[in-house]
Amino acid sequence: MKNLINSQDLTKIELEKLFVLSDKMNKRQKKYDDSLKGFVIATLFYEPSTRTRLSFESAIQKLGAGLISTENAKESGSAKKGETLEDTIKIIQGYADMIILRHFDNDSSDRALKVASVPIINAGAGNGEHPPQGLLDIYTIRQYKKEINNTSIAIIGDLKNGRTVHSLIKLLCLYENITFYGFSVKGLELPKNYIEYIESHNAKYFICKDFSEIPSDVNFIYQTRIQTERLENKNFSIEDIILNKERFSRFSENTYIMHPLPRTNEISTDLDDDKRSIYFKQAHNGIPTKMALIYSIIKDFYKNKKHF
Amino acid sequence: MKNLINSQDLTKIELEKLFVLSDKMNKRQKKYDDSLKGFVIATLFYEPSTRTRLSFESAIQKLGAGLISTENAKESGSAKKGETLEDTIKIIQGYADMIILRHFDNDSSDRALKVASVPIINAGAGNGEHPPQGLLDIYTIRQYKKEINNTSIAIIGDLKNGRTVHSLIKLLCLYENITFYGFSVKGLELPKNYIEYIESHNAKYFICKDFSEIPSDVNFIYQTRIQTERLENKNFSIEDIILNKERFSRFSENTYIMHPLPRTNEISTDLDDDKRSIYFKQAHNGIPTKMALIYSIIKDFYKNKKHF
């Protein structure tokens, strides 16, 4: 594994290795503390981010690597002077040993990969993919349910633009007997190609028109934010998809609530204290999974070079 | 001491301990150089800042800790997507072992503290408080006058919105026989609750209508900037409160000029070379006092945990 651009690049074996390494990172095993000393890693973000950027930057430093960071590449950098993404990548790879990219174009990471001589991690591309989020999501599923095979999960909200949902689907489809229940706001349904992806991987997809249609013993409810910043028509009610204490009351003691965050109000704060609300713990899993991801890629990429 | 939210949280004994430790930090004692290695600290700033953010970030690195930084959390991060401060704190505490927060709401740090599982330092909250500034201010007073008891100080300018003045008052009131002379622009007088605070702590507050009403042997003149960014009506003259060479000429050889900075023109640059102008040295005291503050809190908070 020398890059992470699309979720389907990951095999089940690679995923399992990453999870085992993530467990070690979670325990803060001393041997990894300065393991990437001497490397410099760039975070290059063309879209706003708190969670993804800061968790990557924390992971980078926990591994002892140096960090160069662009919080707002669209406005503060060469993009404003008309530089193409390809040129920017070709330059920054002279300054850093790995580039972590968030960009507003769906094909940005693929384009970066074509010109890159250092590893690229896609940390969010338009309304396409966000594989590191998929990674931490599956890691969280594994943490709470032990087994990833035989998982049922309700995906709710903006299934059209939510790139975390798209990455999650692709990664889950690596496992056996996965069932998705999709419940979206009207007009934000899961795109056809993702439904086909699910079905061609022997997983199941059921469309739900209401919370009541989601089985009460579903393993996970994966709620998402309506990405109003990507919508042209903002005139719709999200009332129906809000998950609150009352609506959650019919679900099982083993149904966990996930959310890639940030949330607006689609999960009511009255659920925050419920032990089945694991969305903050899910976010915190960004650290060990990103440490494992960065470490694995750097180690693989530079194994025969003087660096490592 | 496990957080620093409001100045009144600090006792006189804690202050003294911080000052002794600040003296050590000032001498760059080797033992502190990598003392926080392995920790990661977040600076989360929702309002513009050069001084406070950069001095915290310098202090963090001088102690050997890792740093994750948000220069403009209001625009570049999840706040723009509608995330509450509480949610942001709950997430970032999974990435960092301490959060240093600047926010435009007066109760922001109190709100953060309620949900936080890591230490919080209030680095400026609306027009409320700014305790780390108070800390460096008192440290500067101690440096130049040796004794903090029996201090007289003229506070000038925007006494209503100047959060550094508010923190300074609360910290000085921990000491004996303190006298304040307040000289403000019309409409920006010291709020009544602060006058009551002073009087209930056996300190004195005198209102001055002119520079000439400030005793010429006052120990310190603490000038402040008119915070035009917080004012609705900007039509007033600050001419009267400008301190220049001429107006300063009647003051004693032992009267020092302080300012939390940045200044616009309320201290004339013709005073910069006067040895009693200590505002830049005051700013530089941000480093040892912040090093002491961070070190003390981290050490106290994590003393029984695996980290330390």
Place this chain on the structure above:
Amino acid sequence: MKNLINSQDLTKIELEKLFVLSDKMNKRQKKYDDSLKGFVIATLFYEPSTRTRLSFESAIQKLGAGLISTENAKESGSAKKGETLEDTIKIIQGYADMIILRHFDNDSSDRALKVASVPIINAGAGNGEHPPQGLLDIYTIRQYKKEINNTSIAIIGDLKNGRTVHSLIKLLCLYENITFYGFSVKGLELPKNYIEYIESHNAKYFICKDFSEIPSDVNFIYQTRIQTERLENKNFSIEDIILNKERFSRFSENTYIMHPLPRTNEISTDLDDDKRSIYFKQAHNGIPTKMALIYSIIKDFYKNKKHF
């Protein structure tokens, strides 16, 4: 060498020393890896930058120093509250052991130097100078042509506002028998004082009205971007100065193409794969030359102080 403000501050001997050290940095000699540990260096940028800021920040970390960074000092910091550059410098020098400054005023670094107690590096000042770029440019020339004396170079595009061209001219004029061919867009000719500078240093300057007037055996073509952000009248065609495969076909096998980058379209991407296109390698030389620059200045400045 205790600062780098203007290119003419550098002597030929200093340049040569920097190049020899840059060669060592390029090889990542272990002895420099943590050589600046304990120092903190500030990057203070009032104008957008990707290349310069990130390459300085990478260099800083490769040397083991701490970093405090301002990506957008104009908007996110004290400048917005009305603080002068001089005051900002006087404050930050209490937080950092060196300041790397980019500012929109031509005299900014000179003004900073006047008040500074720590070394200042001018990383771009208005449409004036950009000495670190000049440094990496000459280092690149030395790398590809071995000898800097007897160099011919065509400078193309915006010769009026292009500060990298200005720094390059001054540094090249330290050497023997240098010939410049200037080919600019109408209205963006090389200012008279630079032509006089060239001629007073026994170098030659020829004005070209077309690509065809540039000798086909010129050693280097130094293309530059039209800095539309600095122009009032943007109505002109850059068509004539675009360098593409066809126009480049008449040049020698030993004519190299340089560009300070970012480019818009003044070098056609069909030239990117030509081995004589060295603009990305040129950009990458920012790392070893900046490492050498920072290391030399810090070492010289702090040699008798406790730091080093």
